[in-house]
Amino acid sequence: MLNYLIRRLLYAVPILLGVIFLTFLLFRVVNTPEHAAINALGPKSSVAAREEWIENNGRNLPLYRQLATHVKQLGTFDFQPSTVTKRPMGETFLAGVGPSLCVTLPGFILGLWLALVFSLYQVFVRHSAADRTITLFCVAMMSVPTMVYIIFGQAVVALGLGWFPVSGFHSGLDGVRFLVLPVCIMAIAGLGYDARMFRAVFLEEIAQDYVRTAHAKGLPATRVLGRHVLKNGLIALITLTVGQLPKLIMGTLLIESFFGIPGIGNVMVLGIQTSDEPVVLACVFLGSLFYLAALILTDFLYAAADPRIRLS
Amino acid sequence: MDYLSHWLTQDLLLVLGLGGVATMLTRAARSERWSRAWTRFRGDRTGIIALCVVCLYLFIGALETFRVPVGGGDTKSLLDFVVGNIPDERSYSAPFANQVLTDTKAQPDPLNSSRHLLGTNQLGKDVFVQTLKACRTALIIGGFTSAIYIPLGALFGILAGYFRRWVDDLIQYVYSTLASIPEILLLVSILFVLGQGLGSISIALGVTGWVGLCRLIRGETMRQSERSYITAARALGQSHWNIITRHLLPNVMHLVLINFVLGFSGIVLTEAILSYLGVGCPVGTASWGVMIDSGRSELSRDPVVWWNLTAATTALFGLVLSLNLLGDSLRKAFDPKRG
Amino acid sequence: MAAAVWLAACDNNPHPPALQKTRPDGTPWVVRYQAIREDPRSFDPQYTYDQISRKVVEGVYDTLLEYHPMKTDPYELQPCMLAEMPVKAADGLSYEFRLKEGIKFHDDPCFPGGKGRELVAEDIQYVFQRIADPAVESPFQSTFEECLAGMAETHKAAKESKKLDYATQRVSGVEIIDRYRFRLRLTKQYPQILYWLAYQCTSPVAREAVAYYDGKNGREDFHKFASVGTGPYRIVSYVPRSLVVLERVPNYTTTVFPSDGFPADKAERLKPMAGKALPFIDEIQLSIHHENIPRFVLLRQGYLDLMGVDKDSFNAMVSPMRTLSPEFQNRGMILEPAFEISTFWISFNMDDPVIGKNLKLRQALAYATDSKRYAEIFYAGVAPVATQLLPSGIFGHDRERPRRYPFDLEKGKQMLAEAGYPGGRDKDGKQLELTLTGQGAGSEERQRMEFDQNCFEQLGIKVKANPVTFARLQDIEDRGDFQICTTTGWGADYPDPENYFMLFYSKNVSPVGKNYFRFRHAEYDRLFEKMVVTENGPERLEMTRNLQQILDDECPMIPTFHKAQYLSVQPWAPLTHNNLMYEVDGGHKYLVTDTVMRERLQREWNHPVLWPLFVLGGCIVAGVGAFIRGVRRSKNQTV
DSSP: OOHHHHHHHHHHHHHHHHHHHHHHHHHHSSHHHHHHHHHHHOOOOOOOHHHHHHHTTTTTTTTHHHHHHHHHHHTOOOOOOTTTTTTOOOHHHHHHHHHHHHHHHHHHHHHHHHHHHHHHHHTTHHHHHHHHHHHHHHHHHHSSHHHHHHHHIIIIIIIOOSSOOOSOOOOSSGGGGHHHHHHHHHHHHHHHHHHHHHHHHHHHHSSSSSHHHHHHTTTOOIIIIIIIIIIOOOOOHHHHHHHHHHHHOOHHHHHHTTTTOOOOHHHHHHHHTTTOHHHHHHHHHHHHHHHHHHHHHHHHHHHHHOTTTTOO | OHHHHIIIIIIIOOOOOOOOOOHHHHHHHHHHHHHHHHHHTOHHHHHHHHHHHHHHHHHHHHHHOOOEEESTTTHHHHHHHHOOOOOOOOOBBBBOEEEEEEEEEEOOOOSSSSSOTTTTTTTSSBBHHHHHHHHHHHHHHHHHHHHHHHHHHHHHHHHHHHHHHHHHHHHHHHHHHHSSSSSHHHHHHHHHHSSSSSHHHHHHHHHHHHHHHHHHHHHHHHHHHOOOOOOHHHHTTHHHHHIIIIIIIIHHHHHHHHHHHHHHHHHHHHHHHHHHHOOOOTTTTTOOOHHHHHHHHHTTSSOOOHOOOOOOOOHHHHHHHHHHHHHHHHHHHTTTTTO | OHHHHHHHHHOOOOOOOOOBBBOTSSBBBBBBEEHHHHHHSSSOOOOOSSSSHHHTTTTOOOSEEEEEEEEETTTEEEEEEBBBBOOEETTEEEEEBBBOOOBBBOOTEEETGGGGBBTTTTTHHHHHHHOOOOOOTTTTTTHHHBTTTTHHHHHHHHHHHOOTTTTTTOOTTTTEEESSEEEBBBSOOOOHHHTTTTTTTGGGOHHHHHOOOOOOTOOOOTTTOOOOHHHSEEEEEEEEETTTEEEEOOTTTSSSSSOOOOOOTTTHHHGTTTHHHHHHHHSSEEOOOOOOHHHHHHHHHHOSSEEEEEEEHHHHBBBBSSSHHHHHHTOOOEEEEEEEEEEEEEEOOTTTTTTTOHHHHHHHHHHHHHHHHHHHHHHHOOOBBBBBBSOOTSOOOTTTTSSSSSHHHHHHHHHHTTOOOGGGTTSSOOEEEEEEEEEEEEEEHHHHHHHHHHHHTTTTTTEEEEEEEEHHEEEEEHHOSSEEEEEEEEEEEESSSSHHHHGGGGGGBTTTBBTTOOOOOOOHHHHHHHHHSSSSSSHHHHHHHHHHHHHHHOOSSEEOOOOOEEEEEEEEEEEEEGGGGGOOOGGGGGGOOOOHHHHHHHHHHOOOOOHHHHHHHHHHHHHHHHHHHHHHHHHHHEE
8 A cells, every 4th residue: 555655656756847847848938038027027127127137037047957946946845936926826825725615615516416416316217308308408518618607697697686796705704605606607517517427427337237136136226326326336436526626726717717716716817817937837836736646546545445446 | 822822721731631530430430330330320319410510510611711712812711702791880789780870879770771690799790700700710720629639649549558568658657747737727838839820729729638538549459459359460460550550440440539529529618718818719710719708898788798699609509519419429329338 | 504505695795794993083984995907016116117006005105296186287296295396406407305294104013112203314315225226126227227326326336246235335316415305416307307206116115114024934025015104004904816905094194185276077076175184085995806897797786986987888887978878877976087198009110121111101001090990999989099199188298189190091092002012912913911919818909909900901901910918019019029019008107298209219219218119210319308308388399299290200100099988986986086197096095985875875776686586496496306206206117
């Protein structure tokens, strides 16, 4: 077990290095030192000031030396501050994780729960008209861009009906009213895909021999489905859903930026729109880190849930 | 000259790509698996309808793609001939509007009434025509992207699955690295490097998009490699190239096809997000993503400008939905047990 | 439980329930709600140069001079922290200043005992030292280097010694006369320096604060988001990407409400306020919204006190007759036009072999530019079409001046033929292709580019649009890597014609200065140099006319429009100043808000529509019913 863990962690290191190298290269190529300086100093700054900035920030060094510094900084989690806001990235992330989770965690759980309910129901009534209708419905829901859900939600539910504030964020219980709409949109936007996938997983499970055996023993269908199929199907679902955990921490780009939630997704959108290089690089690095961590976690959960799989 | 270079750079490539896909499909279709799938697919009503809808979009896209010279060095697409000369307005106009707004007050339209089926956009262009023209943009992006990521994904997948060992390790390393970068950030950074344009979008989407297909093909190739026919072929001393092209490729082609159809819909949806992030289509190109993006502020106008957003969403929805349904039907046809 | 969450949530008020806070005298605490588009970049007045940060720090840092809040045509300076207007020496090379006595810095832990100390002349020396300090990265350093004696030397010395020693490396041009008096010595005549003293970049900061807020041990970094000033407000909280809260400082006495210059339509309302203590509002909440829809919706619901009506929300509130729509009129909302001091243009690169050497071609493009329609589409017709370089509010702006190249496609085509491209083709029959570079991040900006592209293409030429990010556009302009540039313009740093005409001065050619047109004209330079040092008067007016004439003749750019918008003002928060140098919704200390009226109207305007809730509930019940039935039925079915 421990051996396996160590090996997985060691395997993650070259991947992380690859990620850093690739993104660093991409961004340093796009963002010439001059762009970075303009971003940092503003459009009306003088050329002399920009040159000075470039020198002070080591942007005139050869690329490999910049890369070395960059890797060292990331390795020690010593991120460069944003060129636009000057905020240290560590602080920005810590401040952003909370709001991001406030939206994504309930949205994720609600979406998961809804998808489970729908897919189980479909398995109950499989191959019937209701099943087909729900499948069609799911495919239809998948075919609408997330942005349309958001625009519709803001224009109709928030402005037209006046149920919720249209945008904003507060911590504490008072902030619930801001969260209801984005959470619902997040759950609904992902529902079609999840429900369809869950249904496929459950249907595969139901074709297994043990289900037939259980039924032959005379167990009622609800019990077979509710206990055995659900339990075994969940193993497969773990793989599929744990992979989404890093997304929760990184927030959902569009929802956060439309609803004015000061989470990490919002940081990313702003970073992209203002070509704020340190922000985007840090986001990429942390995103990859979370992703790899989730991958390892998935393997362990998988092994824990299914005794047939051994980690070696 | 302009016309020829335009052809060479865009349309010819597209035609070549489509031709290549068609040849591969016909070759693969000779196998028994494919003909059985085709028989099953013919019985699937949803799939047939979806296929027809996709063909309709293809047709409209093709109309807009083929351009003919109209003298004076200008070109017009076939679509321009079909929709005729719909005049531009000064700015927004509602569907079927029969009044025009001059400086301060509304007056009856002197020409003829209700000439814009779906109204006009901010620059006064007919939304219906723009929606149709955007078909080409979506198809070009989808087509180019597929032309990039499908060969990449299929090739790497087969190589990794067939040769295993260090080839597999290397390919796995490359795609784990790509997969662990948040997709949208990778896309945006590649687009910043390449600059804007339909080609750049396709390259960016293609470079990031092959990972899923590669994984799938790698798994399938590994399963196939253990089958007796591959072992036999090896024992007979057939070259690797022969085994890959004659035996492995035809046996994974159906996965490629399904992935192509479903992937296409994903690409069309991603384009909409890219437009929001400001790295979408070039200026002046009709695109659903751009239309949806501008719809975001149009909804807060009064009277609400809903037609732009609605038209783009509906058109996009139609294409993506039928692609998804088609993909599902194909999967069912190839693998009736798991469908 | 779901119902409980629902009840808690079903309220669209985005502001937390009013804290039961009262003023020391027992009257209710007045909060004002406004929105900003972006995060401030820093609160350091010597460092920030962007509009948003300026809007935030404007309340915190008083300036030496300030613009009169109501005299705007042309703008006028008045003393703020100075006891009187500065006295200019006979040679025009030095100015003498006297500070008001008794101005205190905000109470803050950085001072001994937590009590703010008095502002003295030595603090002004410190400000200019900070501007010279390479560590502060002040964007204003280059401006003062050119005019203030000793600025360049101090900056250079500090760079050589890697660190500015504030005790010894002083800026020689700032001479301290006594506790409250100081003198600025210039290297050349530069009357515009007074305008810089009305800008936050010269606002005094306390050296104790800079030393204390060093970014260590949990303290903020003064260079980033700490602030200790002498203004009417201080920043009590800043949540990035969400909210900035300003709270009034007790015992602020530096300025009072002015008693002259009231505009005729507001005089009645403003007169009783003359001479009253400032500020009127206790707390200002600036919420940060990047998107348009939320801001507009919040205003409509009454949760914002004031907003600039941008293009998109314009139609919702303003009828085609450019009056407020009935719905908003009934609400008592007021519409105030606000003309920003800015000019936008399409610029040509005069070094470009095709466009720069062919005057007729530039003129042809100018004739093809339909600025009127542009302003109609993108600014709902509020923004005036630009006929000249100078926007209104600046000395030298000529209201009567007609556009030199009015929109006239036929004339444009004729000019194009004379330029050597009849029908858009050169003598070999090849179509002329030009490249149009511009800012193009959002779909709105792309449409603007598409508009210009369409205009030019009507001449029969081909125009390639090259949308780039904001930073890249600046870089392209500096390097001269463009043919035609659009979506660019200039917002005034100060209301003086010099600020605009210097953009075409040959010694300012980019990358040294901001003349990215690369316009070089000997006669223009000579006139410009004379105009800079001339006092406002008929002679100077004549000079600005002549400068404009040269620009018209040479056509290095096509003026398109002056940015303008309407301010929609809630009935409970009428405007008390119309000074755009303060930003559209700045001038915090003059603002007023009637909270009682606001609360009443907010309640009146917001009634949630509840019937869809019942429909939704019905659907859920039906769905659950179907679910149970399906499960029951399948119970007896084989698997």
